[in-house]
Amino acid sequence: MSMLYLRNIETYYGAIMALRGVSLDVDEGEIVTILGANGAGKTTLMKTVAGLMQPEKGEINFLGDQIGGAEPDVVVRKGLSLVPEGREIFPNLTVEENLRIGAFTRKGGVRDDLDLVYSYFPVLRERRRQEAGFLSGGQQQMLAIGRGLMARPKLMLLDEPSLGLSPLLTEEIFDIISRLNAEQGVTMLLVEQNAHIALLTAHKGYVLEMGRVVMAGSAEMLRNSEDIQDFYLGRSENTQRGQQRWKRRKTWR
Amino acid sequence: MEVLQLLVGGIASGCIYGLVALGFVLIYKASEGVNFAQGDMMMLGAFIALGFANTDQMGLPFGLAVLLAMATMFVIGYGIERTVVRQIFGQPQFALVILTIALGFVLRFVAGSIWGYTPLVLETPLAGRNLQFAGIVVSLSDIVTIIATLALTLLLWLFFAFSRLGLAAKASSQNQMAAYIVGIPVKRVHSLIWGLSGAVATVAGVLYASKGTIDPNIGLLGIKAFAAAVIGGMGSLPGALMGGILIGVVEPFASRYLPGEIGLMSPYIIMLFVLTTRPGGLFSQVRMKKV
């Protein structure tokens, strides 16, 4: 059985239906990526799983328990932590306070976990007494990931960790995501607009469009898919194909 | 000599304003709105202490009565958030303003129907005792007020700086969504903060009552305390206390040495002056948030 599975999840903003029956599976130890253009519903999906939004319909199962509609603190306690889009750190708390508060749902072992986070992000140790609002974008992203780790998650949800970062920093962040997966055994569900790096890091992926899953498969299969190459990997094409591209319909429609 | 006596008295009444202002700030940080019933919570706290302490009521020892009153007001504050304030969660700020103004009327009515509208005296061991230092006479209640206020402010500071829950409350006020994300039960933290501000208001009420009589309308002092909180920058606990003391000290001096009603108006004159010159409050930290 999957560590996390969703069946026919529907989530609304008022009358606007943002998720239109999403189903997906995340197995233990995997890195799973969700690709999709702006407004596809990726963030809504993450918020629904993390308990920040209530699904109107459908089933969310994490480690054998139904967590659809549960309060966020219940979900965190079960071992699921979200690294949200736009980092969402606590600007006037120090770096170390930000990390400590990541362990809010637990007692004990905080010192060891801080050392673990600092071993992956040495720059955070250097700046641990500074207010988090003064960190650079990349450092804030590291802090957000570190804060998520402090909850000792079994599954980590990462919403666009590369947003606003330079290619070099993006690579560094994804390298650490891979290492956390391999060395700490943290399963990852990763939302990305940068399909290229996401498909190199992940084991499998889903493509979300207009609140629906329109494609799913192993990362390798997605990398080789024509549609993905055209619409998400921005394949460089000769002019003739480039013009044809606009006429072609995506095959999944 | 007279100056020193005015000063001590002014600091003491300023401490009471400051304590009520602390309540404003606590709730402002948690619920992102102003609790205009804060003064009435002080009034109710004073009456509940009177109910526990006075010999013609329950006649409990004074210290025990104060602790019980604080606990009762904690529960009342917690309950108000849990049952009423939470219903308007997510509404614009003025919803909370209207709601708490109405709540103030209710609290006054409740106190009035239990204890009546004639002024009552809380029996304290402090009443009528004076101390003499080098020629100046200071009332014991003023000294106790100043010491109790400093102690309570220190406790609150320790709570927010070092306790897990205090850190969680601070975090919730900085970034509510992130607070949810790390698993802080944000709503319960809000309830706790309202409870805490009920308990702080009770201390203010008891100290107020130790200087004179109380009746259901003493909560109007909350308006001056609100001015103190605004002067202090609304978001800062030490700022609120300093704002209270500033008002408390200026008031008696202005009444004594300046003509007419300027003394009565002085809290609001200071507030307007601060708002126009330093909108962030007199004690706002000079720093920019990097985005």
Ligand SMILES: Nc1ncnc2c1ncn2[C@@H]1O[C@H](COP(=O)(O)OP(=O)(O)O)[C@@H](O)[C@H]1O
């Ligand atoms: N707060 C909101 N209120 C109303 N609609 C929203 C809100 N947030 C997102 N949406 C809509 O929901 C859809 C999905 O948004 P989102 O999940 O943020 O997409 P993504 O993260 O994939 O860019 C979009 O059409 C967006 O316009």
Ligand SMILES: [Mg+2]
């Ligand atoms: Mg998004």
